Amino acid sequence: MIEWFTWVQACFAVAVGVIAIVLGLIGKKPNDLTMGATAFVAVLLVAQLVIAIVSPVFGNTPTGNVLEFYTYLVTAILIPPLAIIYGLVDRTRWSTAVLGVACCAVAVMVVRMNQIWFVQVA
Amino acid sequence: MTSTTSSRSTGVGRVLIAVYALLALAATGRAFFQIASDFNDAPVAYSLSALAAVVYIFATIALIKKGDAWYRVAWVTISFELLFVLTVGVLTLIDPELFPEKTVWSYFGRGYGFVPLVLPIVGMIWLYIKRPRN
Numbered sequence: 001m002i003e004w005f006t007w008v009q010a011c012f013a014v015a016v017g018v019i020a021i022v023l024g025l026i027g028k029k030p031n032d033l034t035m036g037a038t039a040f041v042a043v044l045l046v047a048q049l050v051i052a053i054v055s056p057v058f059g060n061t062p063t064g065n066v067l068e069f070y071t072y073l074v075t076a077i078l079i080p081p082l083a084i085i086y087g088l089v090d091r092t093r094w095s096t097a098v099l100g101v102a103c104c105a106v107a108v109m110v111v112r113m114n115q116i117w118f119v120q121v122a
Numbered sequence: 123m124t125s126t127t128s129s130r131s132t133g134v135g136r137v138l139i140a141v142y143a144l145l146a147l148a149a150t151g152r153a154f155f156q157i158a159s160d161f162n163d164a165p166v167a168y169s170l171s172a173l174a175a176v177v178y179i180f181a182t183i184a185l186i187k188k189g190d191a192w193y194r195v196a197w198v199t200i201s202f203e204l205l206f207v208l209t210v211g212v213l214t215l216i217d218p219e220l221f222p223e224k225t226v227w228s229y230f231g232r233g234y235g236f237v238p239l240v241l242p243i244v245g246m247i248w249l250y251i252k253r254p255r256n
Contacts (some may be wrong), residue, residue: 032235069156073148076123096135101137105144108235 001060001117002051009044010110016041017103024097031096038087040101041106042080048110049073052117057065064116070118076109128188130196130252138248139185141241146178154244160193167228168219171211174226177202181245184190198250204242206232211239 016037023034052073055061062069084101089094131139153171159170177199184196210228214221221228231238 003186065155067159068155075151078147079144082143083140090136092136094134097134097137098140101140101144107146108189 006114010107013041013103013107017100020100024093027093047075062117069116072113131186136247142182149175170225200242200245
């Protein structure tokens with residue numbers, strides 16, 4: 001895990017999350033911006049997965065439980081695609097808010113993954 | 123309304139359901155990890171995590187499905203949630219030793235931004251608003 005990348009990813013997910021929730025509340029249907037940004041959140045998670053797999057080869061190993069880390073990561077990867085599918089099926093403002101909630105959840109999970117990898121608090 | 127889903131899954135209710143689905147996913151993930159890693163460490167807490175996962179999954183389904191029966195299931199599961207988040211929350215405050223490992227409901231769901239505490243209350247308000255009319 002690369003710490004700066006993780007923080008950039010978490011901040012991006014929060015930003016997309018907040019923007020999408022606001023856009024949803026003011027009545028915007030899911031559009032290229034919100035759907036695309038959520039898709040990019042997913043892409044960053046896949047990048048995170050690749051980094052997590054490769055990192056130990058270079059001696060960058062997690063301080064915490066590997067299984068717990070991957071449980072978070074795999075669950076997080078599932079979230080944006082599910083939200084996007086929902087956004088395609090249900091073309092209402094509420095789907096935009098759902099995209100936002102999904103991105104916020106991803107952000108929380110990324111921060112938690114960061115804790116598991118770097119700072120192990122028992 | 124549409125034929126397959128309930129009036130509970132309209133409007134802002136969709137966001138509520140999405141949050142329930144997320145919590146179901148989170149609780150399932152935690153239960154999976156805890157049970158897969160070391161069940162014997164804290165069987166009570168881990169069983170509770172698994173129970174939480176099942177409750178959230180049922181609540182999510184009950185909110186989506188239409189019909190009076192599902193409406194009742196939604197009330198039961200959401201009441202159950204509130205009861206458990208309060209009970210486990212109080213117990214973890216009184217005697218942390220009882221739950222050496224975290225569950226979704228420990229300390230009133232603090233590990234999940236208190237969402238597990240707020241969600242059943244919001245859910246009940248929503249169910250009340252969307253109660254079936256005769």
